[in-house]
Amino acid sequence: MTTPSAEDTTADDLERRVHRLLEEHPPSTTDRLAFLRARFDAGLAWVHFPEGLGGLGLARHHQARVDALLRQAGAPDNDPRRNGIGLGMAAPTILAFGTDEQEERFLRPLWTGEEVWCQLFSEPGAGSDLAALATRAVPDGDEWVVNGQKVWTSAAHEARFAILVARTDPSVPKHAGLTYFICDMTDPGVEVRPLRQITGEAEFNEVFLTDVRIPDAYRLGAVGEGWRVATATLNNERVAIGGGADRESGMVGVVARTWRECPDRRTPALHARLLRLWVEAEVARIAGERLRQKLAVGAPGPEGAAMKVTFARLAQELSGLEVELLGDDGLRYQDWTMRRPDRVDFTGRDAGYRYLRAKGNSIEGGTSEVLLNIVAERVLGLPPEPRADKDVPWKELPR
Amino acid sequence: MTRLDLLSTDVEDSLRDTVRSLLTARCTPDRVTAVYDGDDSVAAPLWQALVGELGLGGLLVPEEYGGAGASAREAAVVLSELGRAAAPVPFLTSAVVATLAVLPSGDSDLLGGLASGSVTAALVVPLTAGPSFSPVARASAGRVTGAVPVVAGALEADVLLVPASDGLVAVDPASSGVVVSPVVSLDMTRQLADVAFEGASGRLLPVGPDAVGAALQVGAALLASEQVGIASHCLEETVAYLKERRQFGRVLASYQALKHRLADLFIQVSSAEAAASYAAAVAAAADPDLPVATAVAQAYCSSVAVRAAEEAVQLHGGIGMTWEHPTHLYLKRAKADQLAFGSPDQHLSALAELVDLPA
Numbered sequence: 001m002t003t004p005s006a007e008d009t010t011a012d013d014l015e016r017r018v019h020r021l022l023e024e025h026p027p028s029t030t031d032r033l034a035f036l037r038a039r040f041d042a043g044l045a046w047v048h049f050p051e052g053l054g055g056l057g058l059a060r061h062h063q064a065r066v067d068a069l070l071r072q073a074g075a076p077d078n079d080p081r082r083n084g085i086g087l088g089m090a091a092p093t094i095l096a097f098g099t100d101e102q103e104e105r106f107l108r109p110l111w112t113g114e115e116v117w118c119q120l121f122s123e124p125g126a127g128s129d130l131a132a133l134a135t136r137a138v139p140d141g142d143e144w145v146v147n148g149q150k151v152w153t154s155a156a157h158e159a160r161f162a163i164l165v166a167r168t169d170p171s172v173p174k175h176a177g178l179t180y181f182i183c184d185m186t187d188p189g190v191e192v193r194p195l196r197q198i199t200g201e202a203e204f205n206e207v208f209l210t211d212v213r214i215p216d217a218y219r220l221g222a223v224g225e226g227w228r229v230a231t232a233t234l235n236n237e238r239v240a241i242g243g244g245a246d247r248e249s250g251m252v253g254v255v256a257r258t259w260r261e262c263p264d265r266r267t268p269a270l271h272a273r274l275l276r277l278w279v280e281a282e283v284a285r286i287a288g289e290r291l292r293q294k295l296a297v298g299a300p301g302p303e304g305a306a307m308k309v310t311f312a313r314l315a316q317e318l319s320g321l322e323v324e325l326l327g328d329d330g331l332r333y334q335d336w337t338m339r340r341p342d343r344v345d346f347t348g349r350d351a352g353y354r355y356l357r358a359k360g361n362s363i364e365g366g367t368s369e370v371l372l373n374i375v376a377e378r379v380l381g382l383p384p385e386p387r388a389d390k391d392v393p394w395k396e397l398p399r
Numbered sequence: 400m401t402r403l404d405l406l407s408t409d410v411e412d413s414l415r416d417t418v419r420s421l422l423t424a425r426c427t428p429d430r431v432t433a434v435y436d437g438d439d440s441v442a443a444p445l446w447q448a449l450v451g452e453l454g455l456g457g458l459l460v461p462e463e464y465g466g467a468g469a470s471a472r473e474a475a476v477v478l479s480e481l482g483r484a485a486a487p488v489p490f491l492t493s494a495v496v497a498t499l500a501v502l503p504s505g506d507s508d509l510l511g512g513l514a515s516g517s518v519t520a521a522l523v524v525p526l527t528a529g530p531s532f533s534p535v536a537r538a539s540a541g542r543v544t545g546a547v548p549v550v551a552g553a554l555e556a557d558v559l560l561v562p563a564s565d566g567l568v569a570v571d572p573a574s575s576g577v578v579v580s581p582v583v584s585l586d587m588t589r590q591l592a593d594v595a596f597e598g599a600s601g602r603l604l605p606v607g608p609d610a611v612g613a614a615l616q617v618g619a620a621l622l623a624s625e626q627v628g629i630a631s632h633c634l635e636e637t638v639a640y641l642k643e644r645r646q647f648g649r650v651l652a653s654y655q656a657l658k659h660r661l662a663d664l665f666i667q668v669s670s671a672e673a674a675a676s677y678a679a680a681v682a683a684a685a686d687p688d689l690p691v692a693t694a695v696a697q698a699y700c701s702s703v704a705v706r707a708a709e710e711a712v713q714l715h716g717g718i719g720m721t722w723e724h725p726t727h728l729y730l731k732r733a734k735a736d737q738l739a740f741g742s743p744d745q746h747l748s749a750l751a752e753l754v755d756l757p758a
Contacts, residue, residue: 022520259756270758277749278756279698280670286695287673290405306666375665376658383653 450516457514482628492552529741
């Protein structure tokens with residue numbers, strides 16, 4: 001091929017932009033935050049975002065090359081795992097539904113990590129049935145007054161902003177009466193309490209909202225359109241979940257290492273289980289890779305739900321196997337001290353921690369039971385579960 | 400481990416459509432069931448159509464010998480369709496395994512015959528022989544002696560290929576000293592034969608010591624696609640049946656216990672599909688990951704095919720237990736396939752060594 005394809009031209013252009021950024025802001029002599037801001041302004045933060053908002057309007061897959069070049073040059077990154085909700089959920093939602101002013105105000109500090117985001121969706125009475133949520137938002141002039149309680153909020157104690165879904169009209173059926181907001185977590189009506197989990201630490205929080213005032217300018221999408229906006233957010237969440245692309249990445253790699261390091265603990269029965277799970281993890285990896293190839297040619301579907309069910313089951317079985325494999329040492333637990341980690345870590349700490357933490361994998365981001373319903377209904381076309389509450393005004397539902 | 404394309408190409412999709420429509424017309428479930436009652440009139444014309452009209456006998460034969468010069472990916476597409484139809488044809492044994500075993504010999508007569516469809520061949524090894532198989536029959540001075548049980552494709556073969564220490568011996572099954580005894584097989588859609596040689600004479604084909612193992616390796620890798628065909632067919636039929644069948648005033652597909660069972664099965668079948676397409680892509684690219692990909696695909700897909708067929712029987716209820724309903728064709732094929740080209744246990748043991756997870 002003698003004429004360069006459009007793809008090659010784009011790749012060359014991207015490389016030039018990366019080199020220019022590195023020349024103008026040498027990582028070794030530039031302050032971390034200053035570099036990140038410059039990277040955002042150069043359109044190299046997330047190339048699939050529009051120009052002026054950290055991107056260049058390119059296809060998403062170009063980002064990997066940019067990240068690799070910057071990594072090689074020793075440039076700092078934005079520590080994406082510290083702001084997973086912001087980057088994976090809030091940002092695409094703001095881009096899809098936000099006003100120009102909202103995009104201008106929020107996206108840059110979100111990407112650089114100056115402002116961490118959290119998600120105020122689930123409630124004690126609204127888990128799988130998120131649309132039944134009861135947190136109320138009542139208009140007052142050009143503001144909304146919000147009261148209610150949210151739960152399972154990771155990073156709430158670090159967050160500057162939250163994406164929030166609240167009920168603005170209780171007199172219509174549950175899906176129709178919701179509105180989506182951006183909530184300032186420094187508002188005096190916001191109280192964050194750590195929610196200690198079975199690992200001993202508190203990755204999540206309960207968030208109590210008492211007369212929190214949100215300007216109408218912080219509303220995302222129209223009044224009553226909250227469910228549609230929230231659905232877009234949650235679809236992005238499922239895209240973000242899924243194992244790495246390399247063989248033996250994730251939990252299976254951890255357990256395989258333990259196996260290699262503990263020859264004296266091996267038994268035929270454990271060996272048979274390990275091999276079976278290794279095969280399943282490898283097949284899940286290949287299936288994930290195939291799904292990514294499918295998504296890249298633009299055929300997104302509910303298959304992500306199937307991947308997440310598999311991922312959760314494997315993480316649980318593998319981490320359980322590892323505790324057994326370790327024998328006496330499997331009975332030691334590193335530390336029950338209450339702490340508030342600043343990031344989610346599925347494979348870190350010790351085997352006991354991994355075993356306990358993995359229990360959440362089939363609950364967070366859609367329970368495996370709900371996801372199996374999604375697969376059954378949207379992939380296989382089986383009849384939906386009966387929904388007695390679908391057409392009833394929310395305020396008349398039994399609670 | 401390079402990144403391989405795991406989605407099917409337009410050419411592969413079109414091949415799939417062609418094979419499927421031929422099988423839909425000429426390989427109906429009632430005629431396949433009849434094979435179990437001794438009426439195998441469906442088999443020979445079907446195989447003739449596949450090799451004569453579609454040229455599938457020479458799919459893997461290079462163009463210089465008159466074949467299609469296609470890759471393992473196309474063979475996988477054909478196998479997946481044959482699995483969906485439980486088709487009683489020797490494609491896997493002749494056009495894949497025997498062909499790949501002969502290929503290094505460069506024997507243009509035999510390869511030309513395979514390509515044109517005038518010759519059907521079978522590698523004389525037990526169906527259970529995996530990639531690490533060692534020969535049972537002995538050959539010296541062109542004379543073959545020994546008994547090989549449960550050989551697939553031998554009944555249809557014009558040429559028997561016997562693995563020997565210095566190559567492959569091509570034996571005419573009609574020659575003296577050869578006894579091919581049909582076996583009443585668990586899976587009559589791939590009927591087996593016990594083959595005995597008593598000083599039978601044959602022609603030595605010069606192939607290296609690894610040729611048979613390599614052919615069985617690719618055979619095992621591609622069997623996974625046949626298993627995926629079986630599994631997808633069973634899932635689709637079961638889903639369709641449960642959407643129609645009513646009990647207690649509701650279609651069965653509306654019960655959550657059954658929905659979740661089908662969703663679980665879907666997850667396994669689509670995972671098996673990914674594993675099989677990876678194995679085929681790796682085989683096509685002659686990627687060094689083939690032994691691992693094969694072991695993974697076989698360990699996984701063979702069990703999923705059995706599971707899907709077993710679920711099909713159970714979820715069809717009483718009708719699934721009848722001779723009349725075709726589900727049993729798939730159960731028998733899936734269970735026999737599970738043992739073919741190495742059992743899941745053997746593949747797991749091989750894997751343990753390949754990926755450094757020792758017992």
